[in-house]
Amino acid sequence: MIRYLRTFVVAAEAESFSAAGNRLGLTQSAVSTQIRRLEDELGFPLFDRKAKSVTLCNEGRHALEQATQILDLFDGMKQQRGFPDPRGLNIGAISTVQASLLPKALQHFRRAQPAASINIAPGVSTELLAKVDSHELDLAVMLKPRLGLPPDLKWIPLIQERYVGIAPKGTPGDLAEVLRTQPFIRYDRRSPGGQLVDRYLKQHGLATMDTMELDEPSVILNMVSEGLGCSIIPGDLVPVSKVRGIRTLRLPGSPLIREIGILARLEVFDRPSTQTFVDSLTVQAAKIGKRSSRSN
Template structure:
């Protein structure tokens, strides 16, 4: 509820829900919803609406000083309660490849400074995680960079560029077109951003494939190829390609293909010491892993 009072104060100062949204990194609709819920809870009308402009109602003007004192009191209490070790829980999303490789080491580094901070780790595809960060369901997520750009209220912190490679069972020809014609294609799931990159590559080079299966985890795709079940195109930096004894790398025609992995975080969340420490841990761990 405290965030609704903050929104009320900013809307009162700007006399505009859209301007308040811009300052608070919210949509105009989100501001309107928060004000409406606050009005319902208080049982009064805080603003008079007239088209796109708003003005404090008589009740709103009466409650404004009390709202200012309430928010100031809360901030004062929060400041006194703050300690060096931030224990406020973090909601962290991560694609499966990152969870299996970078995340354990990054969490070990993070725990050195924040041993008591609870971190809830949420799995998902990059598209799902982007939506959850944008909807404030997650504080931060490690995912593949979106094609259509980053919303203004979010910050992108790049971690690495991961090259795609062709892979096939040992003894396969070293020509991608010949490999695709000879065996089933194990596809990187097209609902994921990485899978969409592979799909666009195949279309751009007019490469026909015989669909074998479709998976969302590159490391599992590698194991399928290692068992001789087909060929694939996967991002290779974070999978144990060298340890797959029965797999050979197949050159990809054309320009090298990469996916960019990074951290997507709300600008407002960066003010938290624990959030900054978590992102720093991910950056350092990525540098050591690659």
């Protein structure tokens, strides 16, 4: 919220979201998003918005004085000896990364940066992309965006994760037969990973008997192990081989792959904590990649 208050003060001085963005190194859209979220949190508007400019409304003028006082107090606290580094990392991660890559990577990170503060936010890739772009997060471990990235963002690939078909152990037939005869538990089509599965099924003309749609591959895996149906999920970060009662099925055609990596703002790369975190994730991803190569 301190970040939003600082954006508010600059926007009030400039009377323009675009000019405020230039001062802060943000896009106009990011400034507008932060102001809107601050207004939602406070419960009242801060600006009267016009075609090419913005001016403080009555509530905004009162809030500006208080925001300035809060920022002065906060900046004073940062000058005190022993106050924690205010540039702690704000990280986003999709669920499969939080359950696999992240714990081991954080062990290495904590040994190298024991005093660094770190905050981890969950979310799907589309949400995390928006939060990195709006400066709510420094970086996110997520699926590679399909569209081009703004010039102030950088993509670092970590792992190429293969999808696998899964069915209850003992289910006969190849993937096409299993899909025709077993209830299908679908990876949520609102997520980028689920959209990959949907496109694959359509490209190969594979019919399914949809019964459920979930956004957590690990939950889908447990559902299949309980005999509730079959599915297609990413199989490297989700512990497919460790769950009993599962039969894996080869996917026909070219391998179905999703790329997981780090999306980060360029401005955070000069921080030692950022470099250490990226290095820690890269090492852990390489270990998982080697295990996947041996099993294929």
